[in-house]
Amino acid sequence: MKYYNFDIVFQEIPDEVTLAVNITNCPHHCPGCHSPHLHNDIGMALDEQEIDKLLKQYGRQITCFCFMGGDANPQGVEQLAAYVRQKSRLKVAWYSGNAQLPQNFSKFDYVKVGPYQENKGGLKSHDTNQRLYRNLNGKPVDITSRFWK
Amino acid sequence: MMDQLYIIKRNGKREPFSADKIKNAISKAFLSVGSFATQEVLIDVMSRLKIRDGISVEEIQNQVEVALMAERYYEVAKSYILYRQRHYEDREVKEKLDFLINYCNASNAATGSKYDANANVEKKNIATLIGELPKSNFIRLNRRMLCDKIKDLYGKELADRYMYLLNHHFIYKNDETSIANYCASITMYPWLLAGTKSIGGNASAPTNLKSYCGGFVNMVFMVSSMLSGACATPEFLMYMDYFIRKEYGDDYYQNADKIVDLSLKQRSIDKVITDYFEQVVYSINQPTGARNFQSVFWNVAYYDRYYFESLFGEFRFPDATKPIWESLSWLQKRFMRWFNAERTRAVLTFPVETMALLSKDGDMMDTEYADFTAEMYAAGHSFFTYVSDNADSLSSCCRLRNEITDNGFSYTLGAGGVSTGSKSVLTININRCIQYEHKNNLPHLQFVGEVIDLMHKVQNAYNENLKYLQTKGMLPLFDAGYIAINRQYLTIGVNGLVEAAEYMGIPINDNERYQHFVEDILGLIEKYNHQYRTKELMFNCEMIPAENVGVKHAKWDREDGYVVPRDCYNSYFYRVEDESLNLIDKFRLHGSRYISHLTGGSALHANLEEHLSQSQYRQLLRVAAQEGCNYFTFNIPNTVCNDCGHIDKRYLHECPECHSKNVDYLTRVIGYMKRVSSFSQARQEEAKRRYYGTM
Numbered sequence: 001m002k003y004y005n006f007d008i009v010f011q012e013i014p015d016e017v018t019l020a021v022n023i024t025n026c027p028h029h030c031p032g033c034h035s036p037h038l039h040n041d042i043g044m045a046l047d048e049q050e051i052d053k054l055l056k057q058y059g060r061q062i063t064c065f066c067f068m069g070g071d072a073n074p075q076g077v078e079q080l081a082a083y084v085r086q087k088s089r090l091k092v093a094w095y096s097g098n099a100q101l102p103q104n105f106s107k108f109d110y111v112k113v114g115p116y117q118e119n120k121g122g123l124k125s126h127d128t129n130q131r132l133y134r135n136l137n138g139k140p141v142d143i144t145s146r147f148w149k
Numbered sequence: 150m151m152d153q154l155y156i157i158k159r160n161g162k163r164e165p166f167s168a169d170k171i172k173n174a175i176s177k178a179f180l181s182v183g184s185f186a187t188q189e190v191l192i193d194v195m196s197r198l199k200i201r202d203g204i205s206v207e208e209i210q211n212q213v214e215v216a217l218m219a220e221r222y223y224e225v226a227k228s229y230i231l232y233r234q235r236h237y238e239d240r241e242v243k244e245k246l247d248f249l250i251n252y253c254n255a256s257n258a259a260t261g262s263k264y265d266a267n268a269n270v271e272k273k274n275i276a277t278l279i280g281e282l283p284k285s286n287f288i289r290l291n292r293r294m295l296c297d298k299i300k301d302l303y304g305k306e307l308a309d310r311y312m313y314l315l316n317h318h319f320i321y322k323n324d325e326t327s328i329a330n331y332c333a334s335i336t337m338y339p340w341l342l343a344g345t346k347s348i349g350g351n352a353s354a355p356t357n358l359k360s361y362c363g364g365f366v367n368m369v370f371m372v373s374s375m376l377s378g379a380c381a382t383p384e385f386l387m388y389m390d391y392f393i394r395k396e397y398g399d400d401y402y403q404n405a406d407k408i409v410d411l412s413l414k415q416r417s418i419d420k421v422i423t424d425y426f427e428q429v430v431y432s433i434n435q436p437t438g439a440r441n442f443q444s445v446f447w448n449v450a451y452y453d454r455y456y457f458e459s460l461f462g463e464f465r466f467p468d469a470t471k472p473i474w475e476s477l478s479w480l481q482k483r484f485m486r487w488f489n490a491e492r493t494r495a496v497l498t499f500p501v502e503t504m505a506l507l508s509k510d511g512d513m514m515d516t517e518y519a520d521f522t523a524e525m526y527a528a529g530h531s532f533f534t535y536v537s538d539n540a541d542s543l544s545s546c547c548r549l550r551n552e553i554t555d556n557g558f559s560y561t562l563g564a565g566g567v568s569t570g571s572k573s574v575l576t577i578n579i580n581r582c583i584q585y586e587h588k589n590n591l592p593h594l595q596f597v598g599e600v601i602d603l604m605h606k607v608q609n610a611y612n613e614n615l616k617y618l619q620t621k622g623m624l625p626l627f628d629a630g631y632i633a634i635n636r637q638y639l640t641i642g643v644n645g646l647v648e649a650a651e652y653m654g655i656p657i658n659d660n661e662r663y664q665h666f667v668e669d670i671l672g673l674i675e676k677y678n679h680q681y682r683t684k685e686l687m688f689n690c691e692m693i694p695a696e697n698v699g700v701k702h703a704k705w706d707r708e709d710g711y712v713v714p715r716d717c718y719n720s721y722f723y724r725v726e727d728e729s730l731n732l733i734d735k736f737r738l739h740g741s742r743y744i745s746h747l748t749g750g751s752a753l754h755a756n757l758e759e760h761l762s763q764s765q766y767r768q769l770l771r772v773a774a775q776e777g778c779n780y781f782t783f784n785i786p787n788t789v790c791n792d793c794g795h796i797d798k799r800y801l802h803e804c805p806e807c808h809s810k811n812v813d814y815l816t817r818v819i820g821y822m823k824r825v826s827s828f829s830q831a832r833q834e835e836a837k838r839r840y841y842g843t844m
C-alpha cells in the first residue's frame with residue numbers, strides 16, 4: 001500500500017483533529033473524482049514503519065488517524081488500523097469508496113462508505129449516497145447529518 | 150565646440166543649462182532693492198559661478214548667493230536669499246496641495262495615506278485629511294529630535310550612521326508620525342483613587358456603576374490621546390464587577406434575572422449590565438477627534454482562575470475589599486458572549502480581547518476556562534489566546550507580550566503586573582541586512598550585529614528624550630502612575646525574517662537549519678537586549694505585525710535590487726501563502742523552539758475557511774500548550790453584506806439573507822478586525838493571497 005501525502009483536517013471527521021493519509025491505487029475511478037492523481041499506484045510505502053514516523057511527528061497533537069481510500073487492499077487497511085490502535089490512544093477512521101461497511105467494522109471508530117456520485121454530491125450534500133458511521137459500542141451509528149448543518 | 154551642459158531640476162529632470170535664466174534672476178534681485186544690474190555687473194557675478202554638467206538648481210543658487218556677497222552686493226544677496234526662501238515655502242505648500250488632491254482621489258483612507266497607513270480609519274473625510282497633512286512634519290521633527298540626542302550621547306558619526314541605515318531601509322522607525330510614546334497597558338488604580346485630574350481632566354473618582362462606565366470612556370479617550378498606539382485596560386471587567394457588586398450585592402450574578410430597574414423599562418440586572426457594555430463599547434468604537442478620526446485602540450484581557458490569583462491575589466480595592474473570582478468569572482463570560490452576539494449587529498473593532506490561560510503538562514490548568522475558550526471560538530467569536538506556563542508575562546495588546554517585572558500590589562498604583570507596554574518600536578529589516586552581508590562578503594551576522602547594537606543606542610536616545618519631556622511635565626500618564634517609564638519596554642521589531650531565510654535557501658518549515666537561523670538572529674537581539682538593560686532601560690523583541698512596513702520593505706528592497714519573494718513581508722514564521730504546511734505545523738513554527746527569544750511576542754493567526762467545533766478547538770488549545778505557542782488567534786473571515794447590512798460569522802460568497810453577491814469581509818489582517826476594503830491596496834492583495842486552512 002502506498003500513500004501520496006497527508007494533511008491535518010477538521011471537516012472529514014466531526015469533532016476530531018485528524019491526520020488523513022491519502023492512499024493511492026484507488027480502484028473506484030468515480031466519474032468527477034476530486035483526486036484523480038490517487039488512481040495511480042504512486043507515492044511512498046505505507047507500512048508500520050511509516051505509521052510510526054507519522055505518529056512520532058503528530059501522534060500527540062491529533063485525536064484521530066484516518067485512512068483515505070485503500071479499497072484495493074482492505075485487509076491491509078484493517079491491519080494498519082489495528083496497528084495505530086495498538087500504538088496510540090487515537091481513534092481510527094476509514095474513508096472507503098465501497099458501498100458496504102467492512103466486515104471488521106469494529107476495528108474502526110469511524111467509517112465513511114459510498115463511492116462518489118457526481119449527481120448526488122459529497123457528504124455535505126443532502127442528496128448524497130455517502131454515509132459516515134460512528135462506532136458506538138460496536139454498532140454503526142449514521143452521523144452523516146453532522147455535515148448538513 | 151563645447152559640449153552642451155545639463156543641470157538637474159528639482160523634480161530630478163535634466164535640462165540644458167541656460168545662462169540667461171540665471172542673469173534674469175540676478176537682475177530681478179537688483180530691481181527688488183531699487184537698483185539696476187548692468188551687463189558688466191552681471192558678467193562679474195556670473196564669472197564667479199562654477200557650472201559643471203549635472204549640477205543641481207539648488208547648488209547654482211547657493212553659488213549665486215556667495216557670488217553676490219563676494220562682489221559686495223549684500224542688500225541684493227539678502228533679497229535673493231529671502232526670495233529663495235519664499236519659493237521654498239511655496240513649493241512645500243504645493244506639495245501638500247498635491248497630496249491633498251491625491252488623498253481625495255484615493256480609493257480609501259489607508260491607500261491615500263502617504264506615511265504610516267493605518268486601516269483603523271473606516272472612511273476618508275476632512276477629519277482624516279487633517280490628520281494626514283502634518284505627518285511629514287512630525288517625521289522631520291522626530292528625526293531631528295532623535296538625531297540631536299544621539300549626537301549628544303554618542304557623537305555625530307553615530308547619528309549620521311543612524312540616518313544612513315534609516316534612509317537605506319536597513320532599519321525602520323515605527324510611528325514616526327506621532328510624537329507620543331507608543332502603547333501602554335495601564336493600571337486604573339490612580340483613576341479609581343483620584344479621577345482624571347492628575348492627567349489633566351476634571352472628573353473626580355468613579356463612585357458607582359454609572360460613573361464608572363461613563364468615566365471609563367472619557368479616561369480611555371484621554372489616555373489614548375497621549376499615546377500613539379494602543380491603550381490596554383486589563384482591569385476593566387474586574388473594576389466593573391466591583392461596582393456592580395456594590396450596587397446589587399456580591400451574589401448579583403446568581404440573580405441576574407431580577408428586575409432592578411423600577412422605571413417603565415423594568416430592566417433586569419443582566420439587562421442593566423449589558424446596557425453598560427453597550428454604552429462603553431459603542432462609545433469607544435467612535436472615531437476620535439484627538440486621534441485624527443481614528444477610534445482609540447482599546448484592548449481588554451480575560452483571565453483564568455490561576456492567572457487571576459497570580460495577578461490579583463494581593464489586590465485590594467480602595468475600601469480594602471478583595472476582588473471576587475466567582476462574580477468576575479461570570480462577568481468575563483457574560484461580556485464575551487454579549488460581544489460575540491453584538492458583532493452580528495455592527496462592525497465593532499474594539500476591544501481587542503486576549504484570553505490569558507496558564508498551561509501545565511501539555512494542557513491548560515483551568516479546564517473550565519479552556520472549555521469556555523473553545524466554546525467561544527466555536528461560537529464564532531474572534532479573540533486572542535495567550536498561553537503561559539507561568540504568570541510571569543501578560544499580553545496586553547494584540548501583539549505585544551510583556552514580562553511582568555513586579556506582581557506586587559500597592560495602595561497607590563494597584564496591581565504591578567498590569568502596568569506595562571512599549572515606549573517605542575525600532576525595526577530591523579532582516580532580509581536586506583542578510584543580503585547586504587552576503588553581497589559584501591561579510592561574515593554571517595556581523596553587519597546584523599552592528600545594526601542591532603546601533604538600534605539599542607538609538608532607543609536609549611529616544612528614552613532620554615522621553616525623560617526630558619517628563620521632566621517638563623509633558624507626560625502625566627507617567628507622573629500620575631498609570632504607567633511607569635522604567636517598566637515600559639523599548640522594542641526591537643523584526644521584519645523580513647522569513648524572506649531572509651528563503652534567500653539563504655533554507656526551507657521554511659520545521660527543520661533544524663531554519664530553527665538555528667531563527668535562533669541565531671533572535672538570540673543575537675536578545676543578547677544586546679540584556680547588554681543594554683539598566684534599571685531604567687528594558688528591551689524586548691517583537692515580530693512586528695507590519696501593517697504597512699511589510700509592504701514598504703518589500704517595495705524598497707525590490708527597487709534596490711534585493712531578492713524579494715512577495716509584495717508584503719511576513720508577520721509569521723511561515724509563508725502566509727504556503728499550502729504545504731498544516732495547522733499543527735504552524736503552531737509548531739510559532740512554538741517554543743522558534744519564539745523563545747522573541748520576548749515581545751508574535752501572534753499566530755491561524756487562518757481557517759470554516760469554524761471548527763468546540764472539541765476541535767479544545768484539542769488545538771492542547772496543541773498550543775504542547776508546542777509552547779504562546780499567542781494565537783483563529784481567523785475566519787466574517788461576511789458583511791454591502792446591500793442589506795447582514796453580518797454573518799461564516800466565510801460566504803453570497804449573503805444568506807438577501808442573496809446579494811456584493812459582500813465584504815471582516816478579518817484580522819493584523820491585530821484587529823476590520824473590513825478588508827478598509828485596508829490599503831497592498832494589504833488587500835496580501836489578504837487575497839492568504840490561504841485559509843485545509844478543510
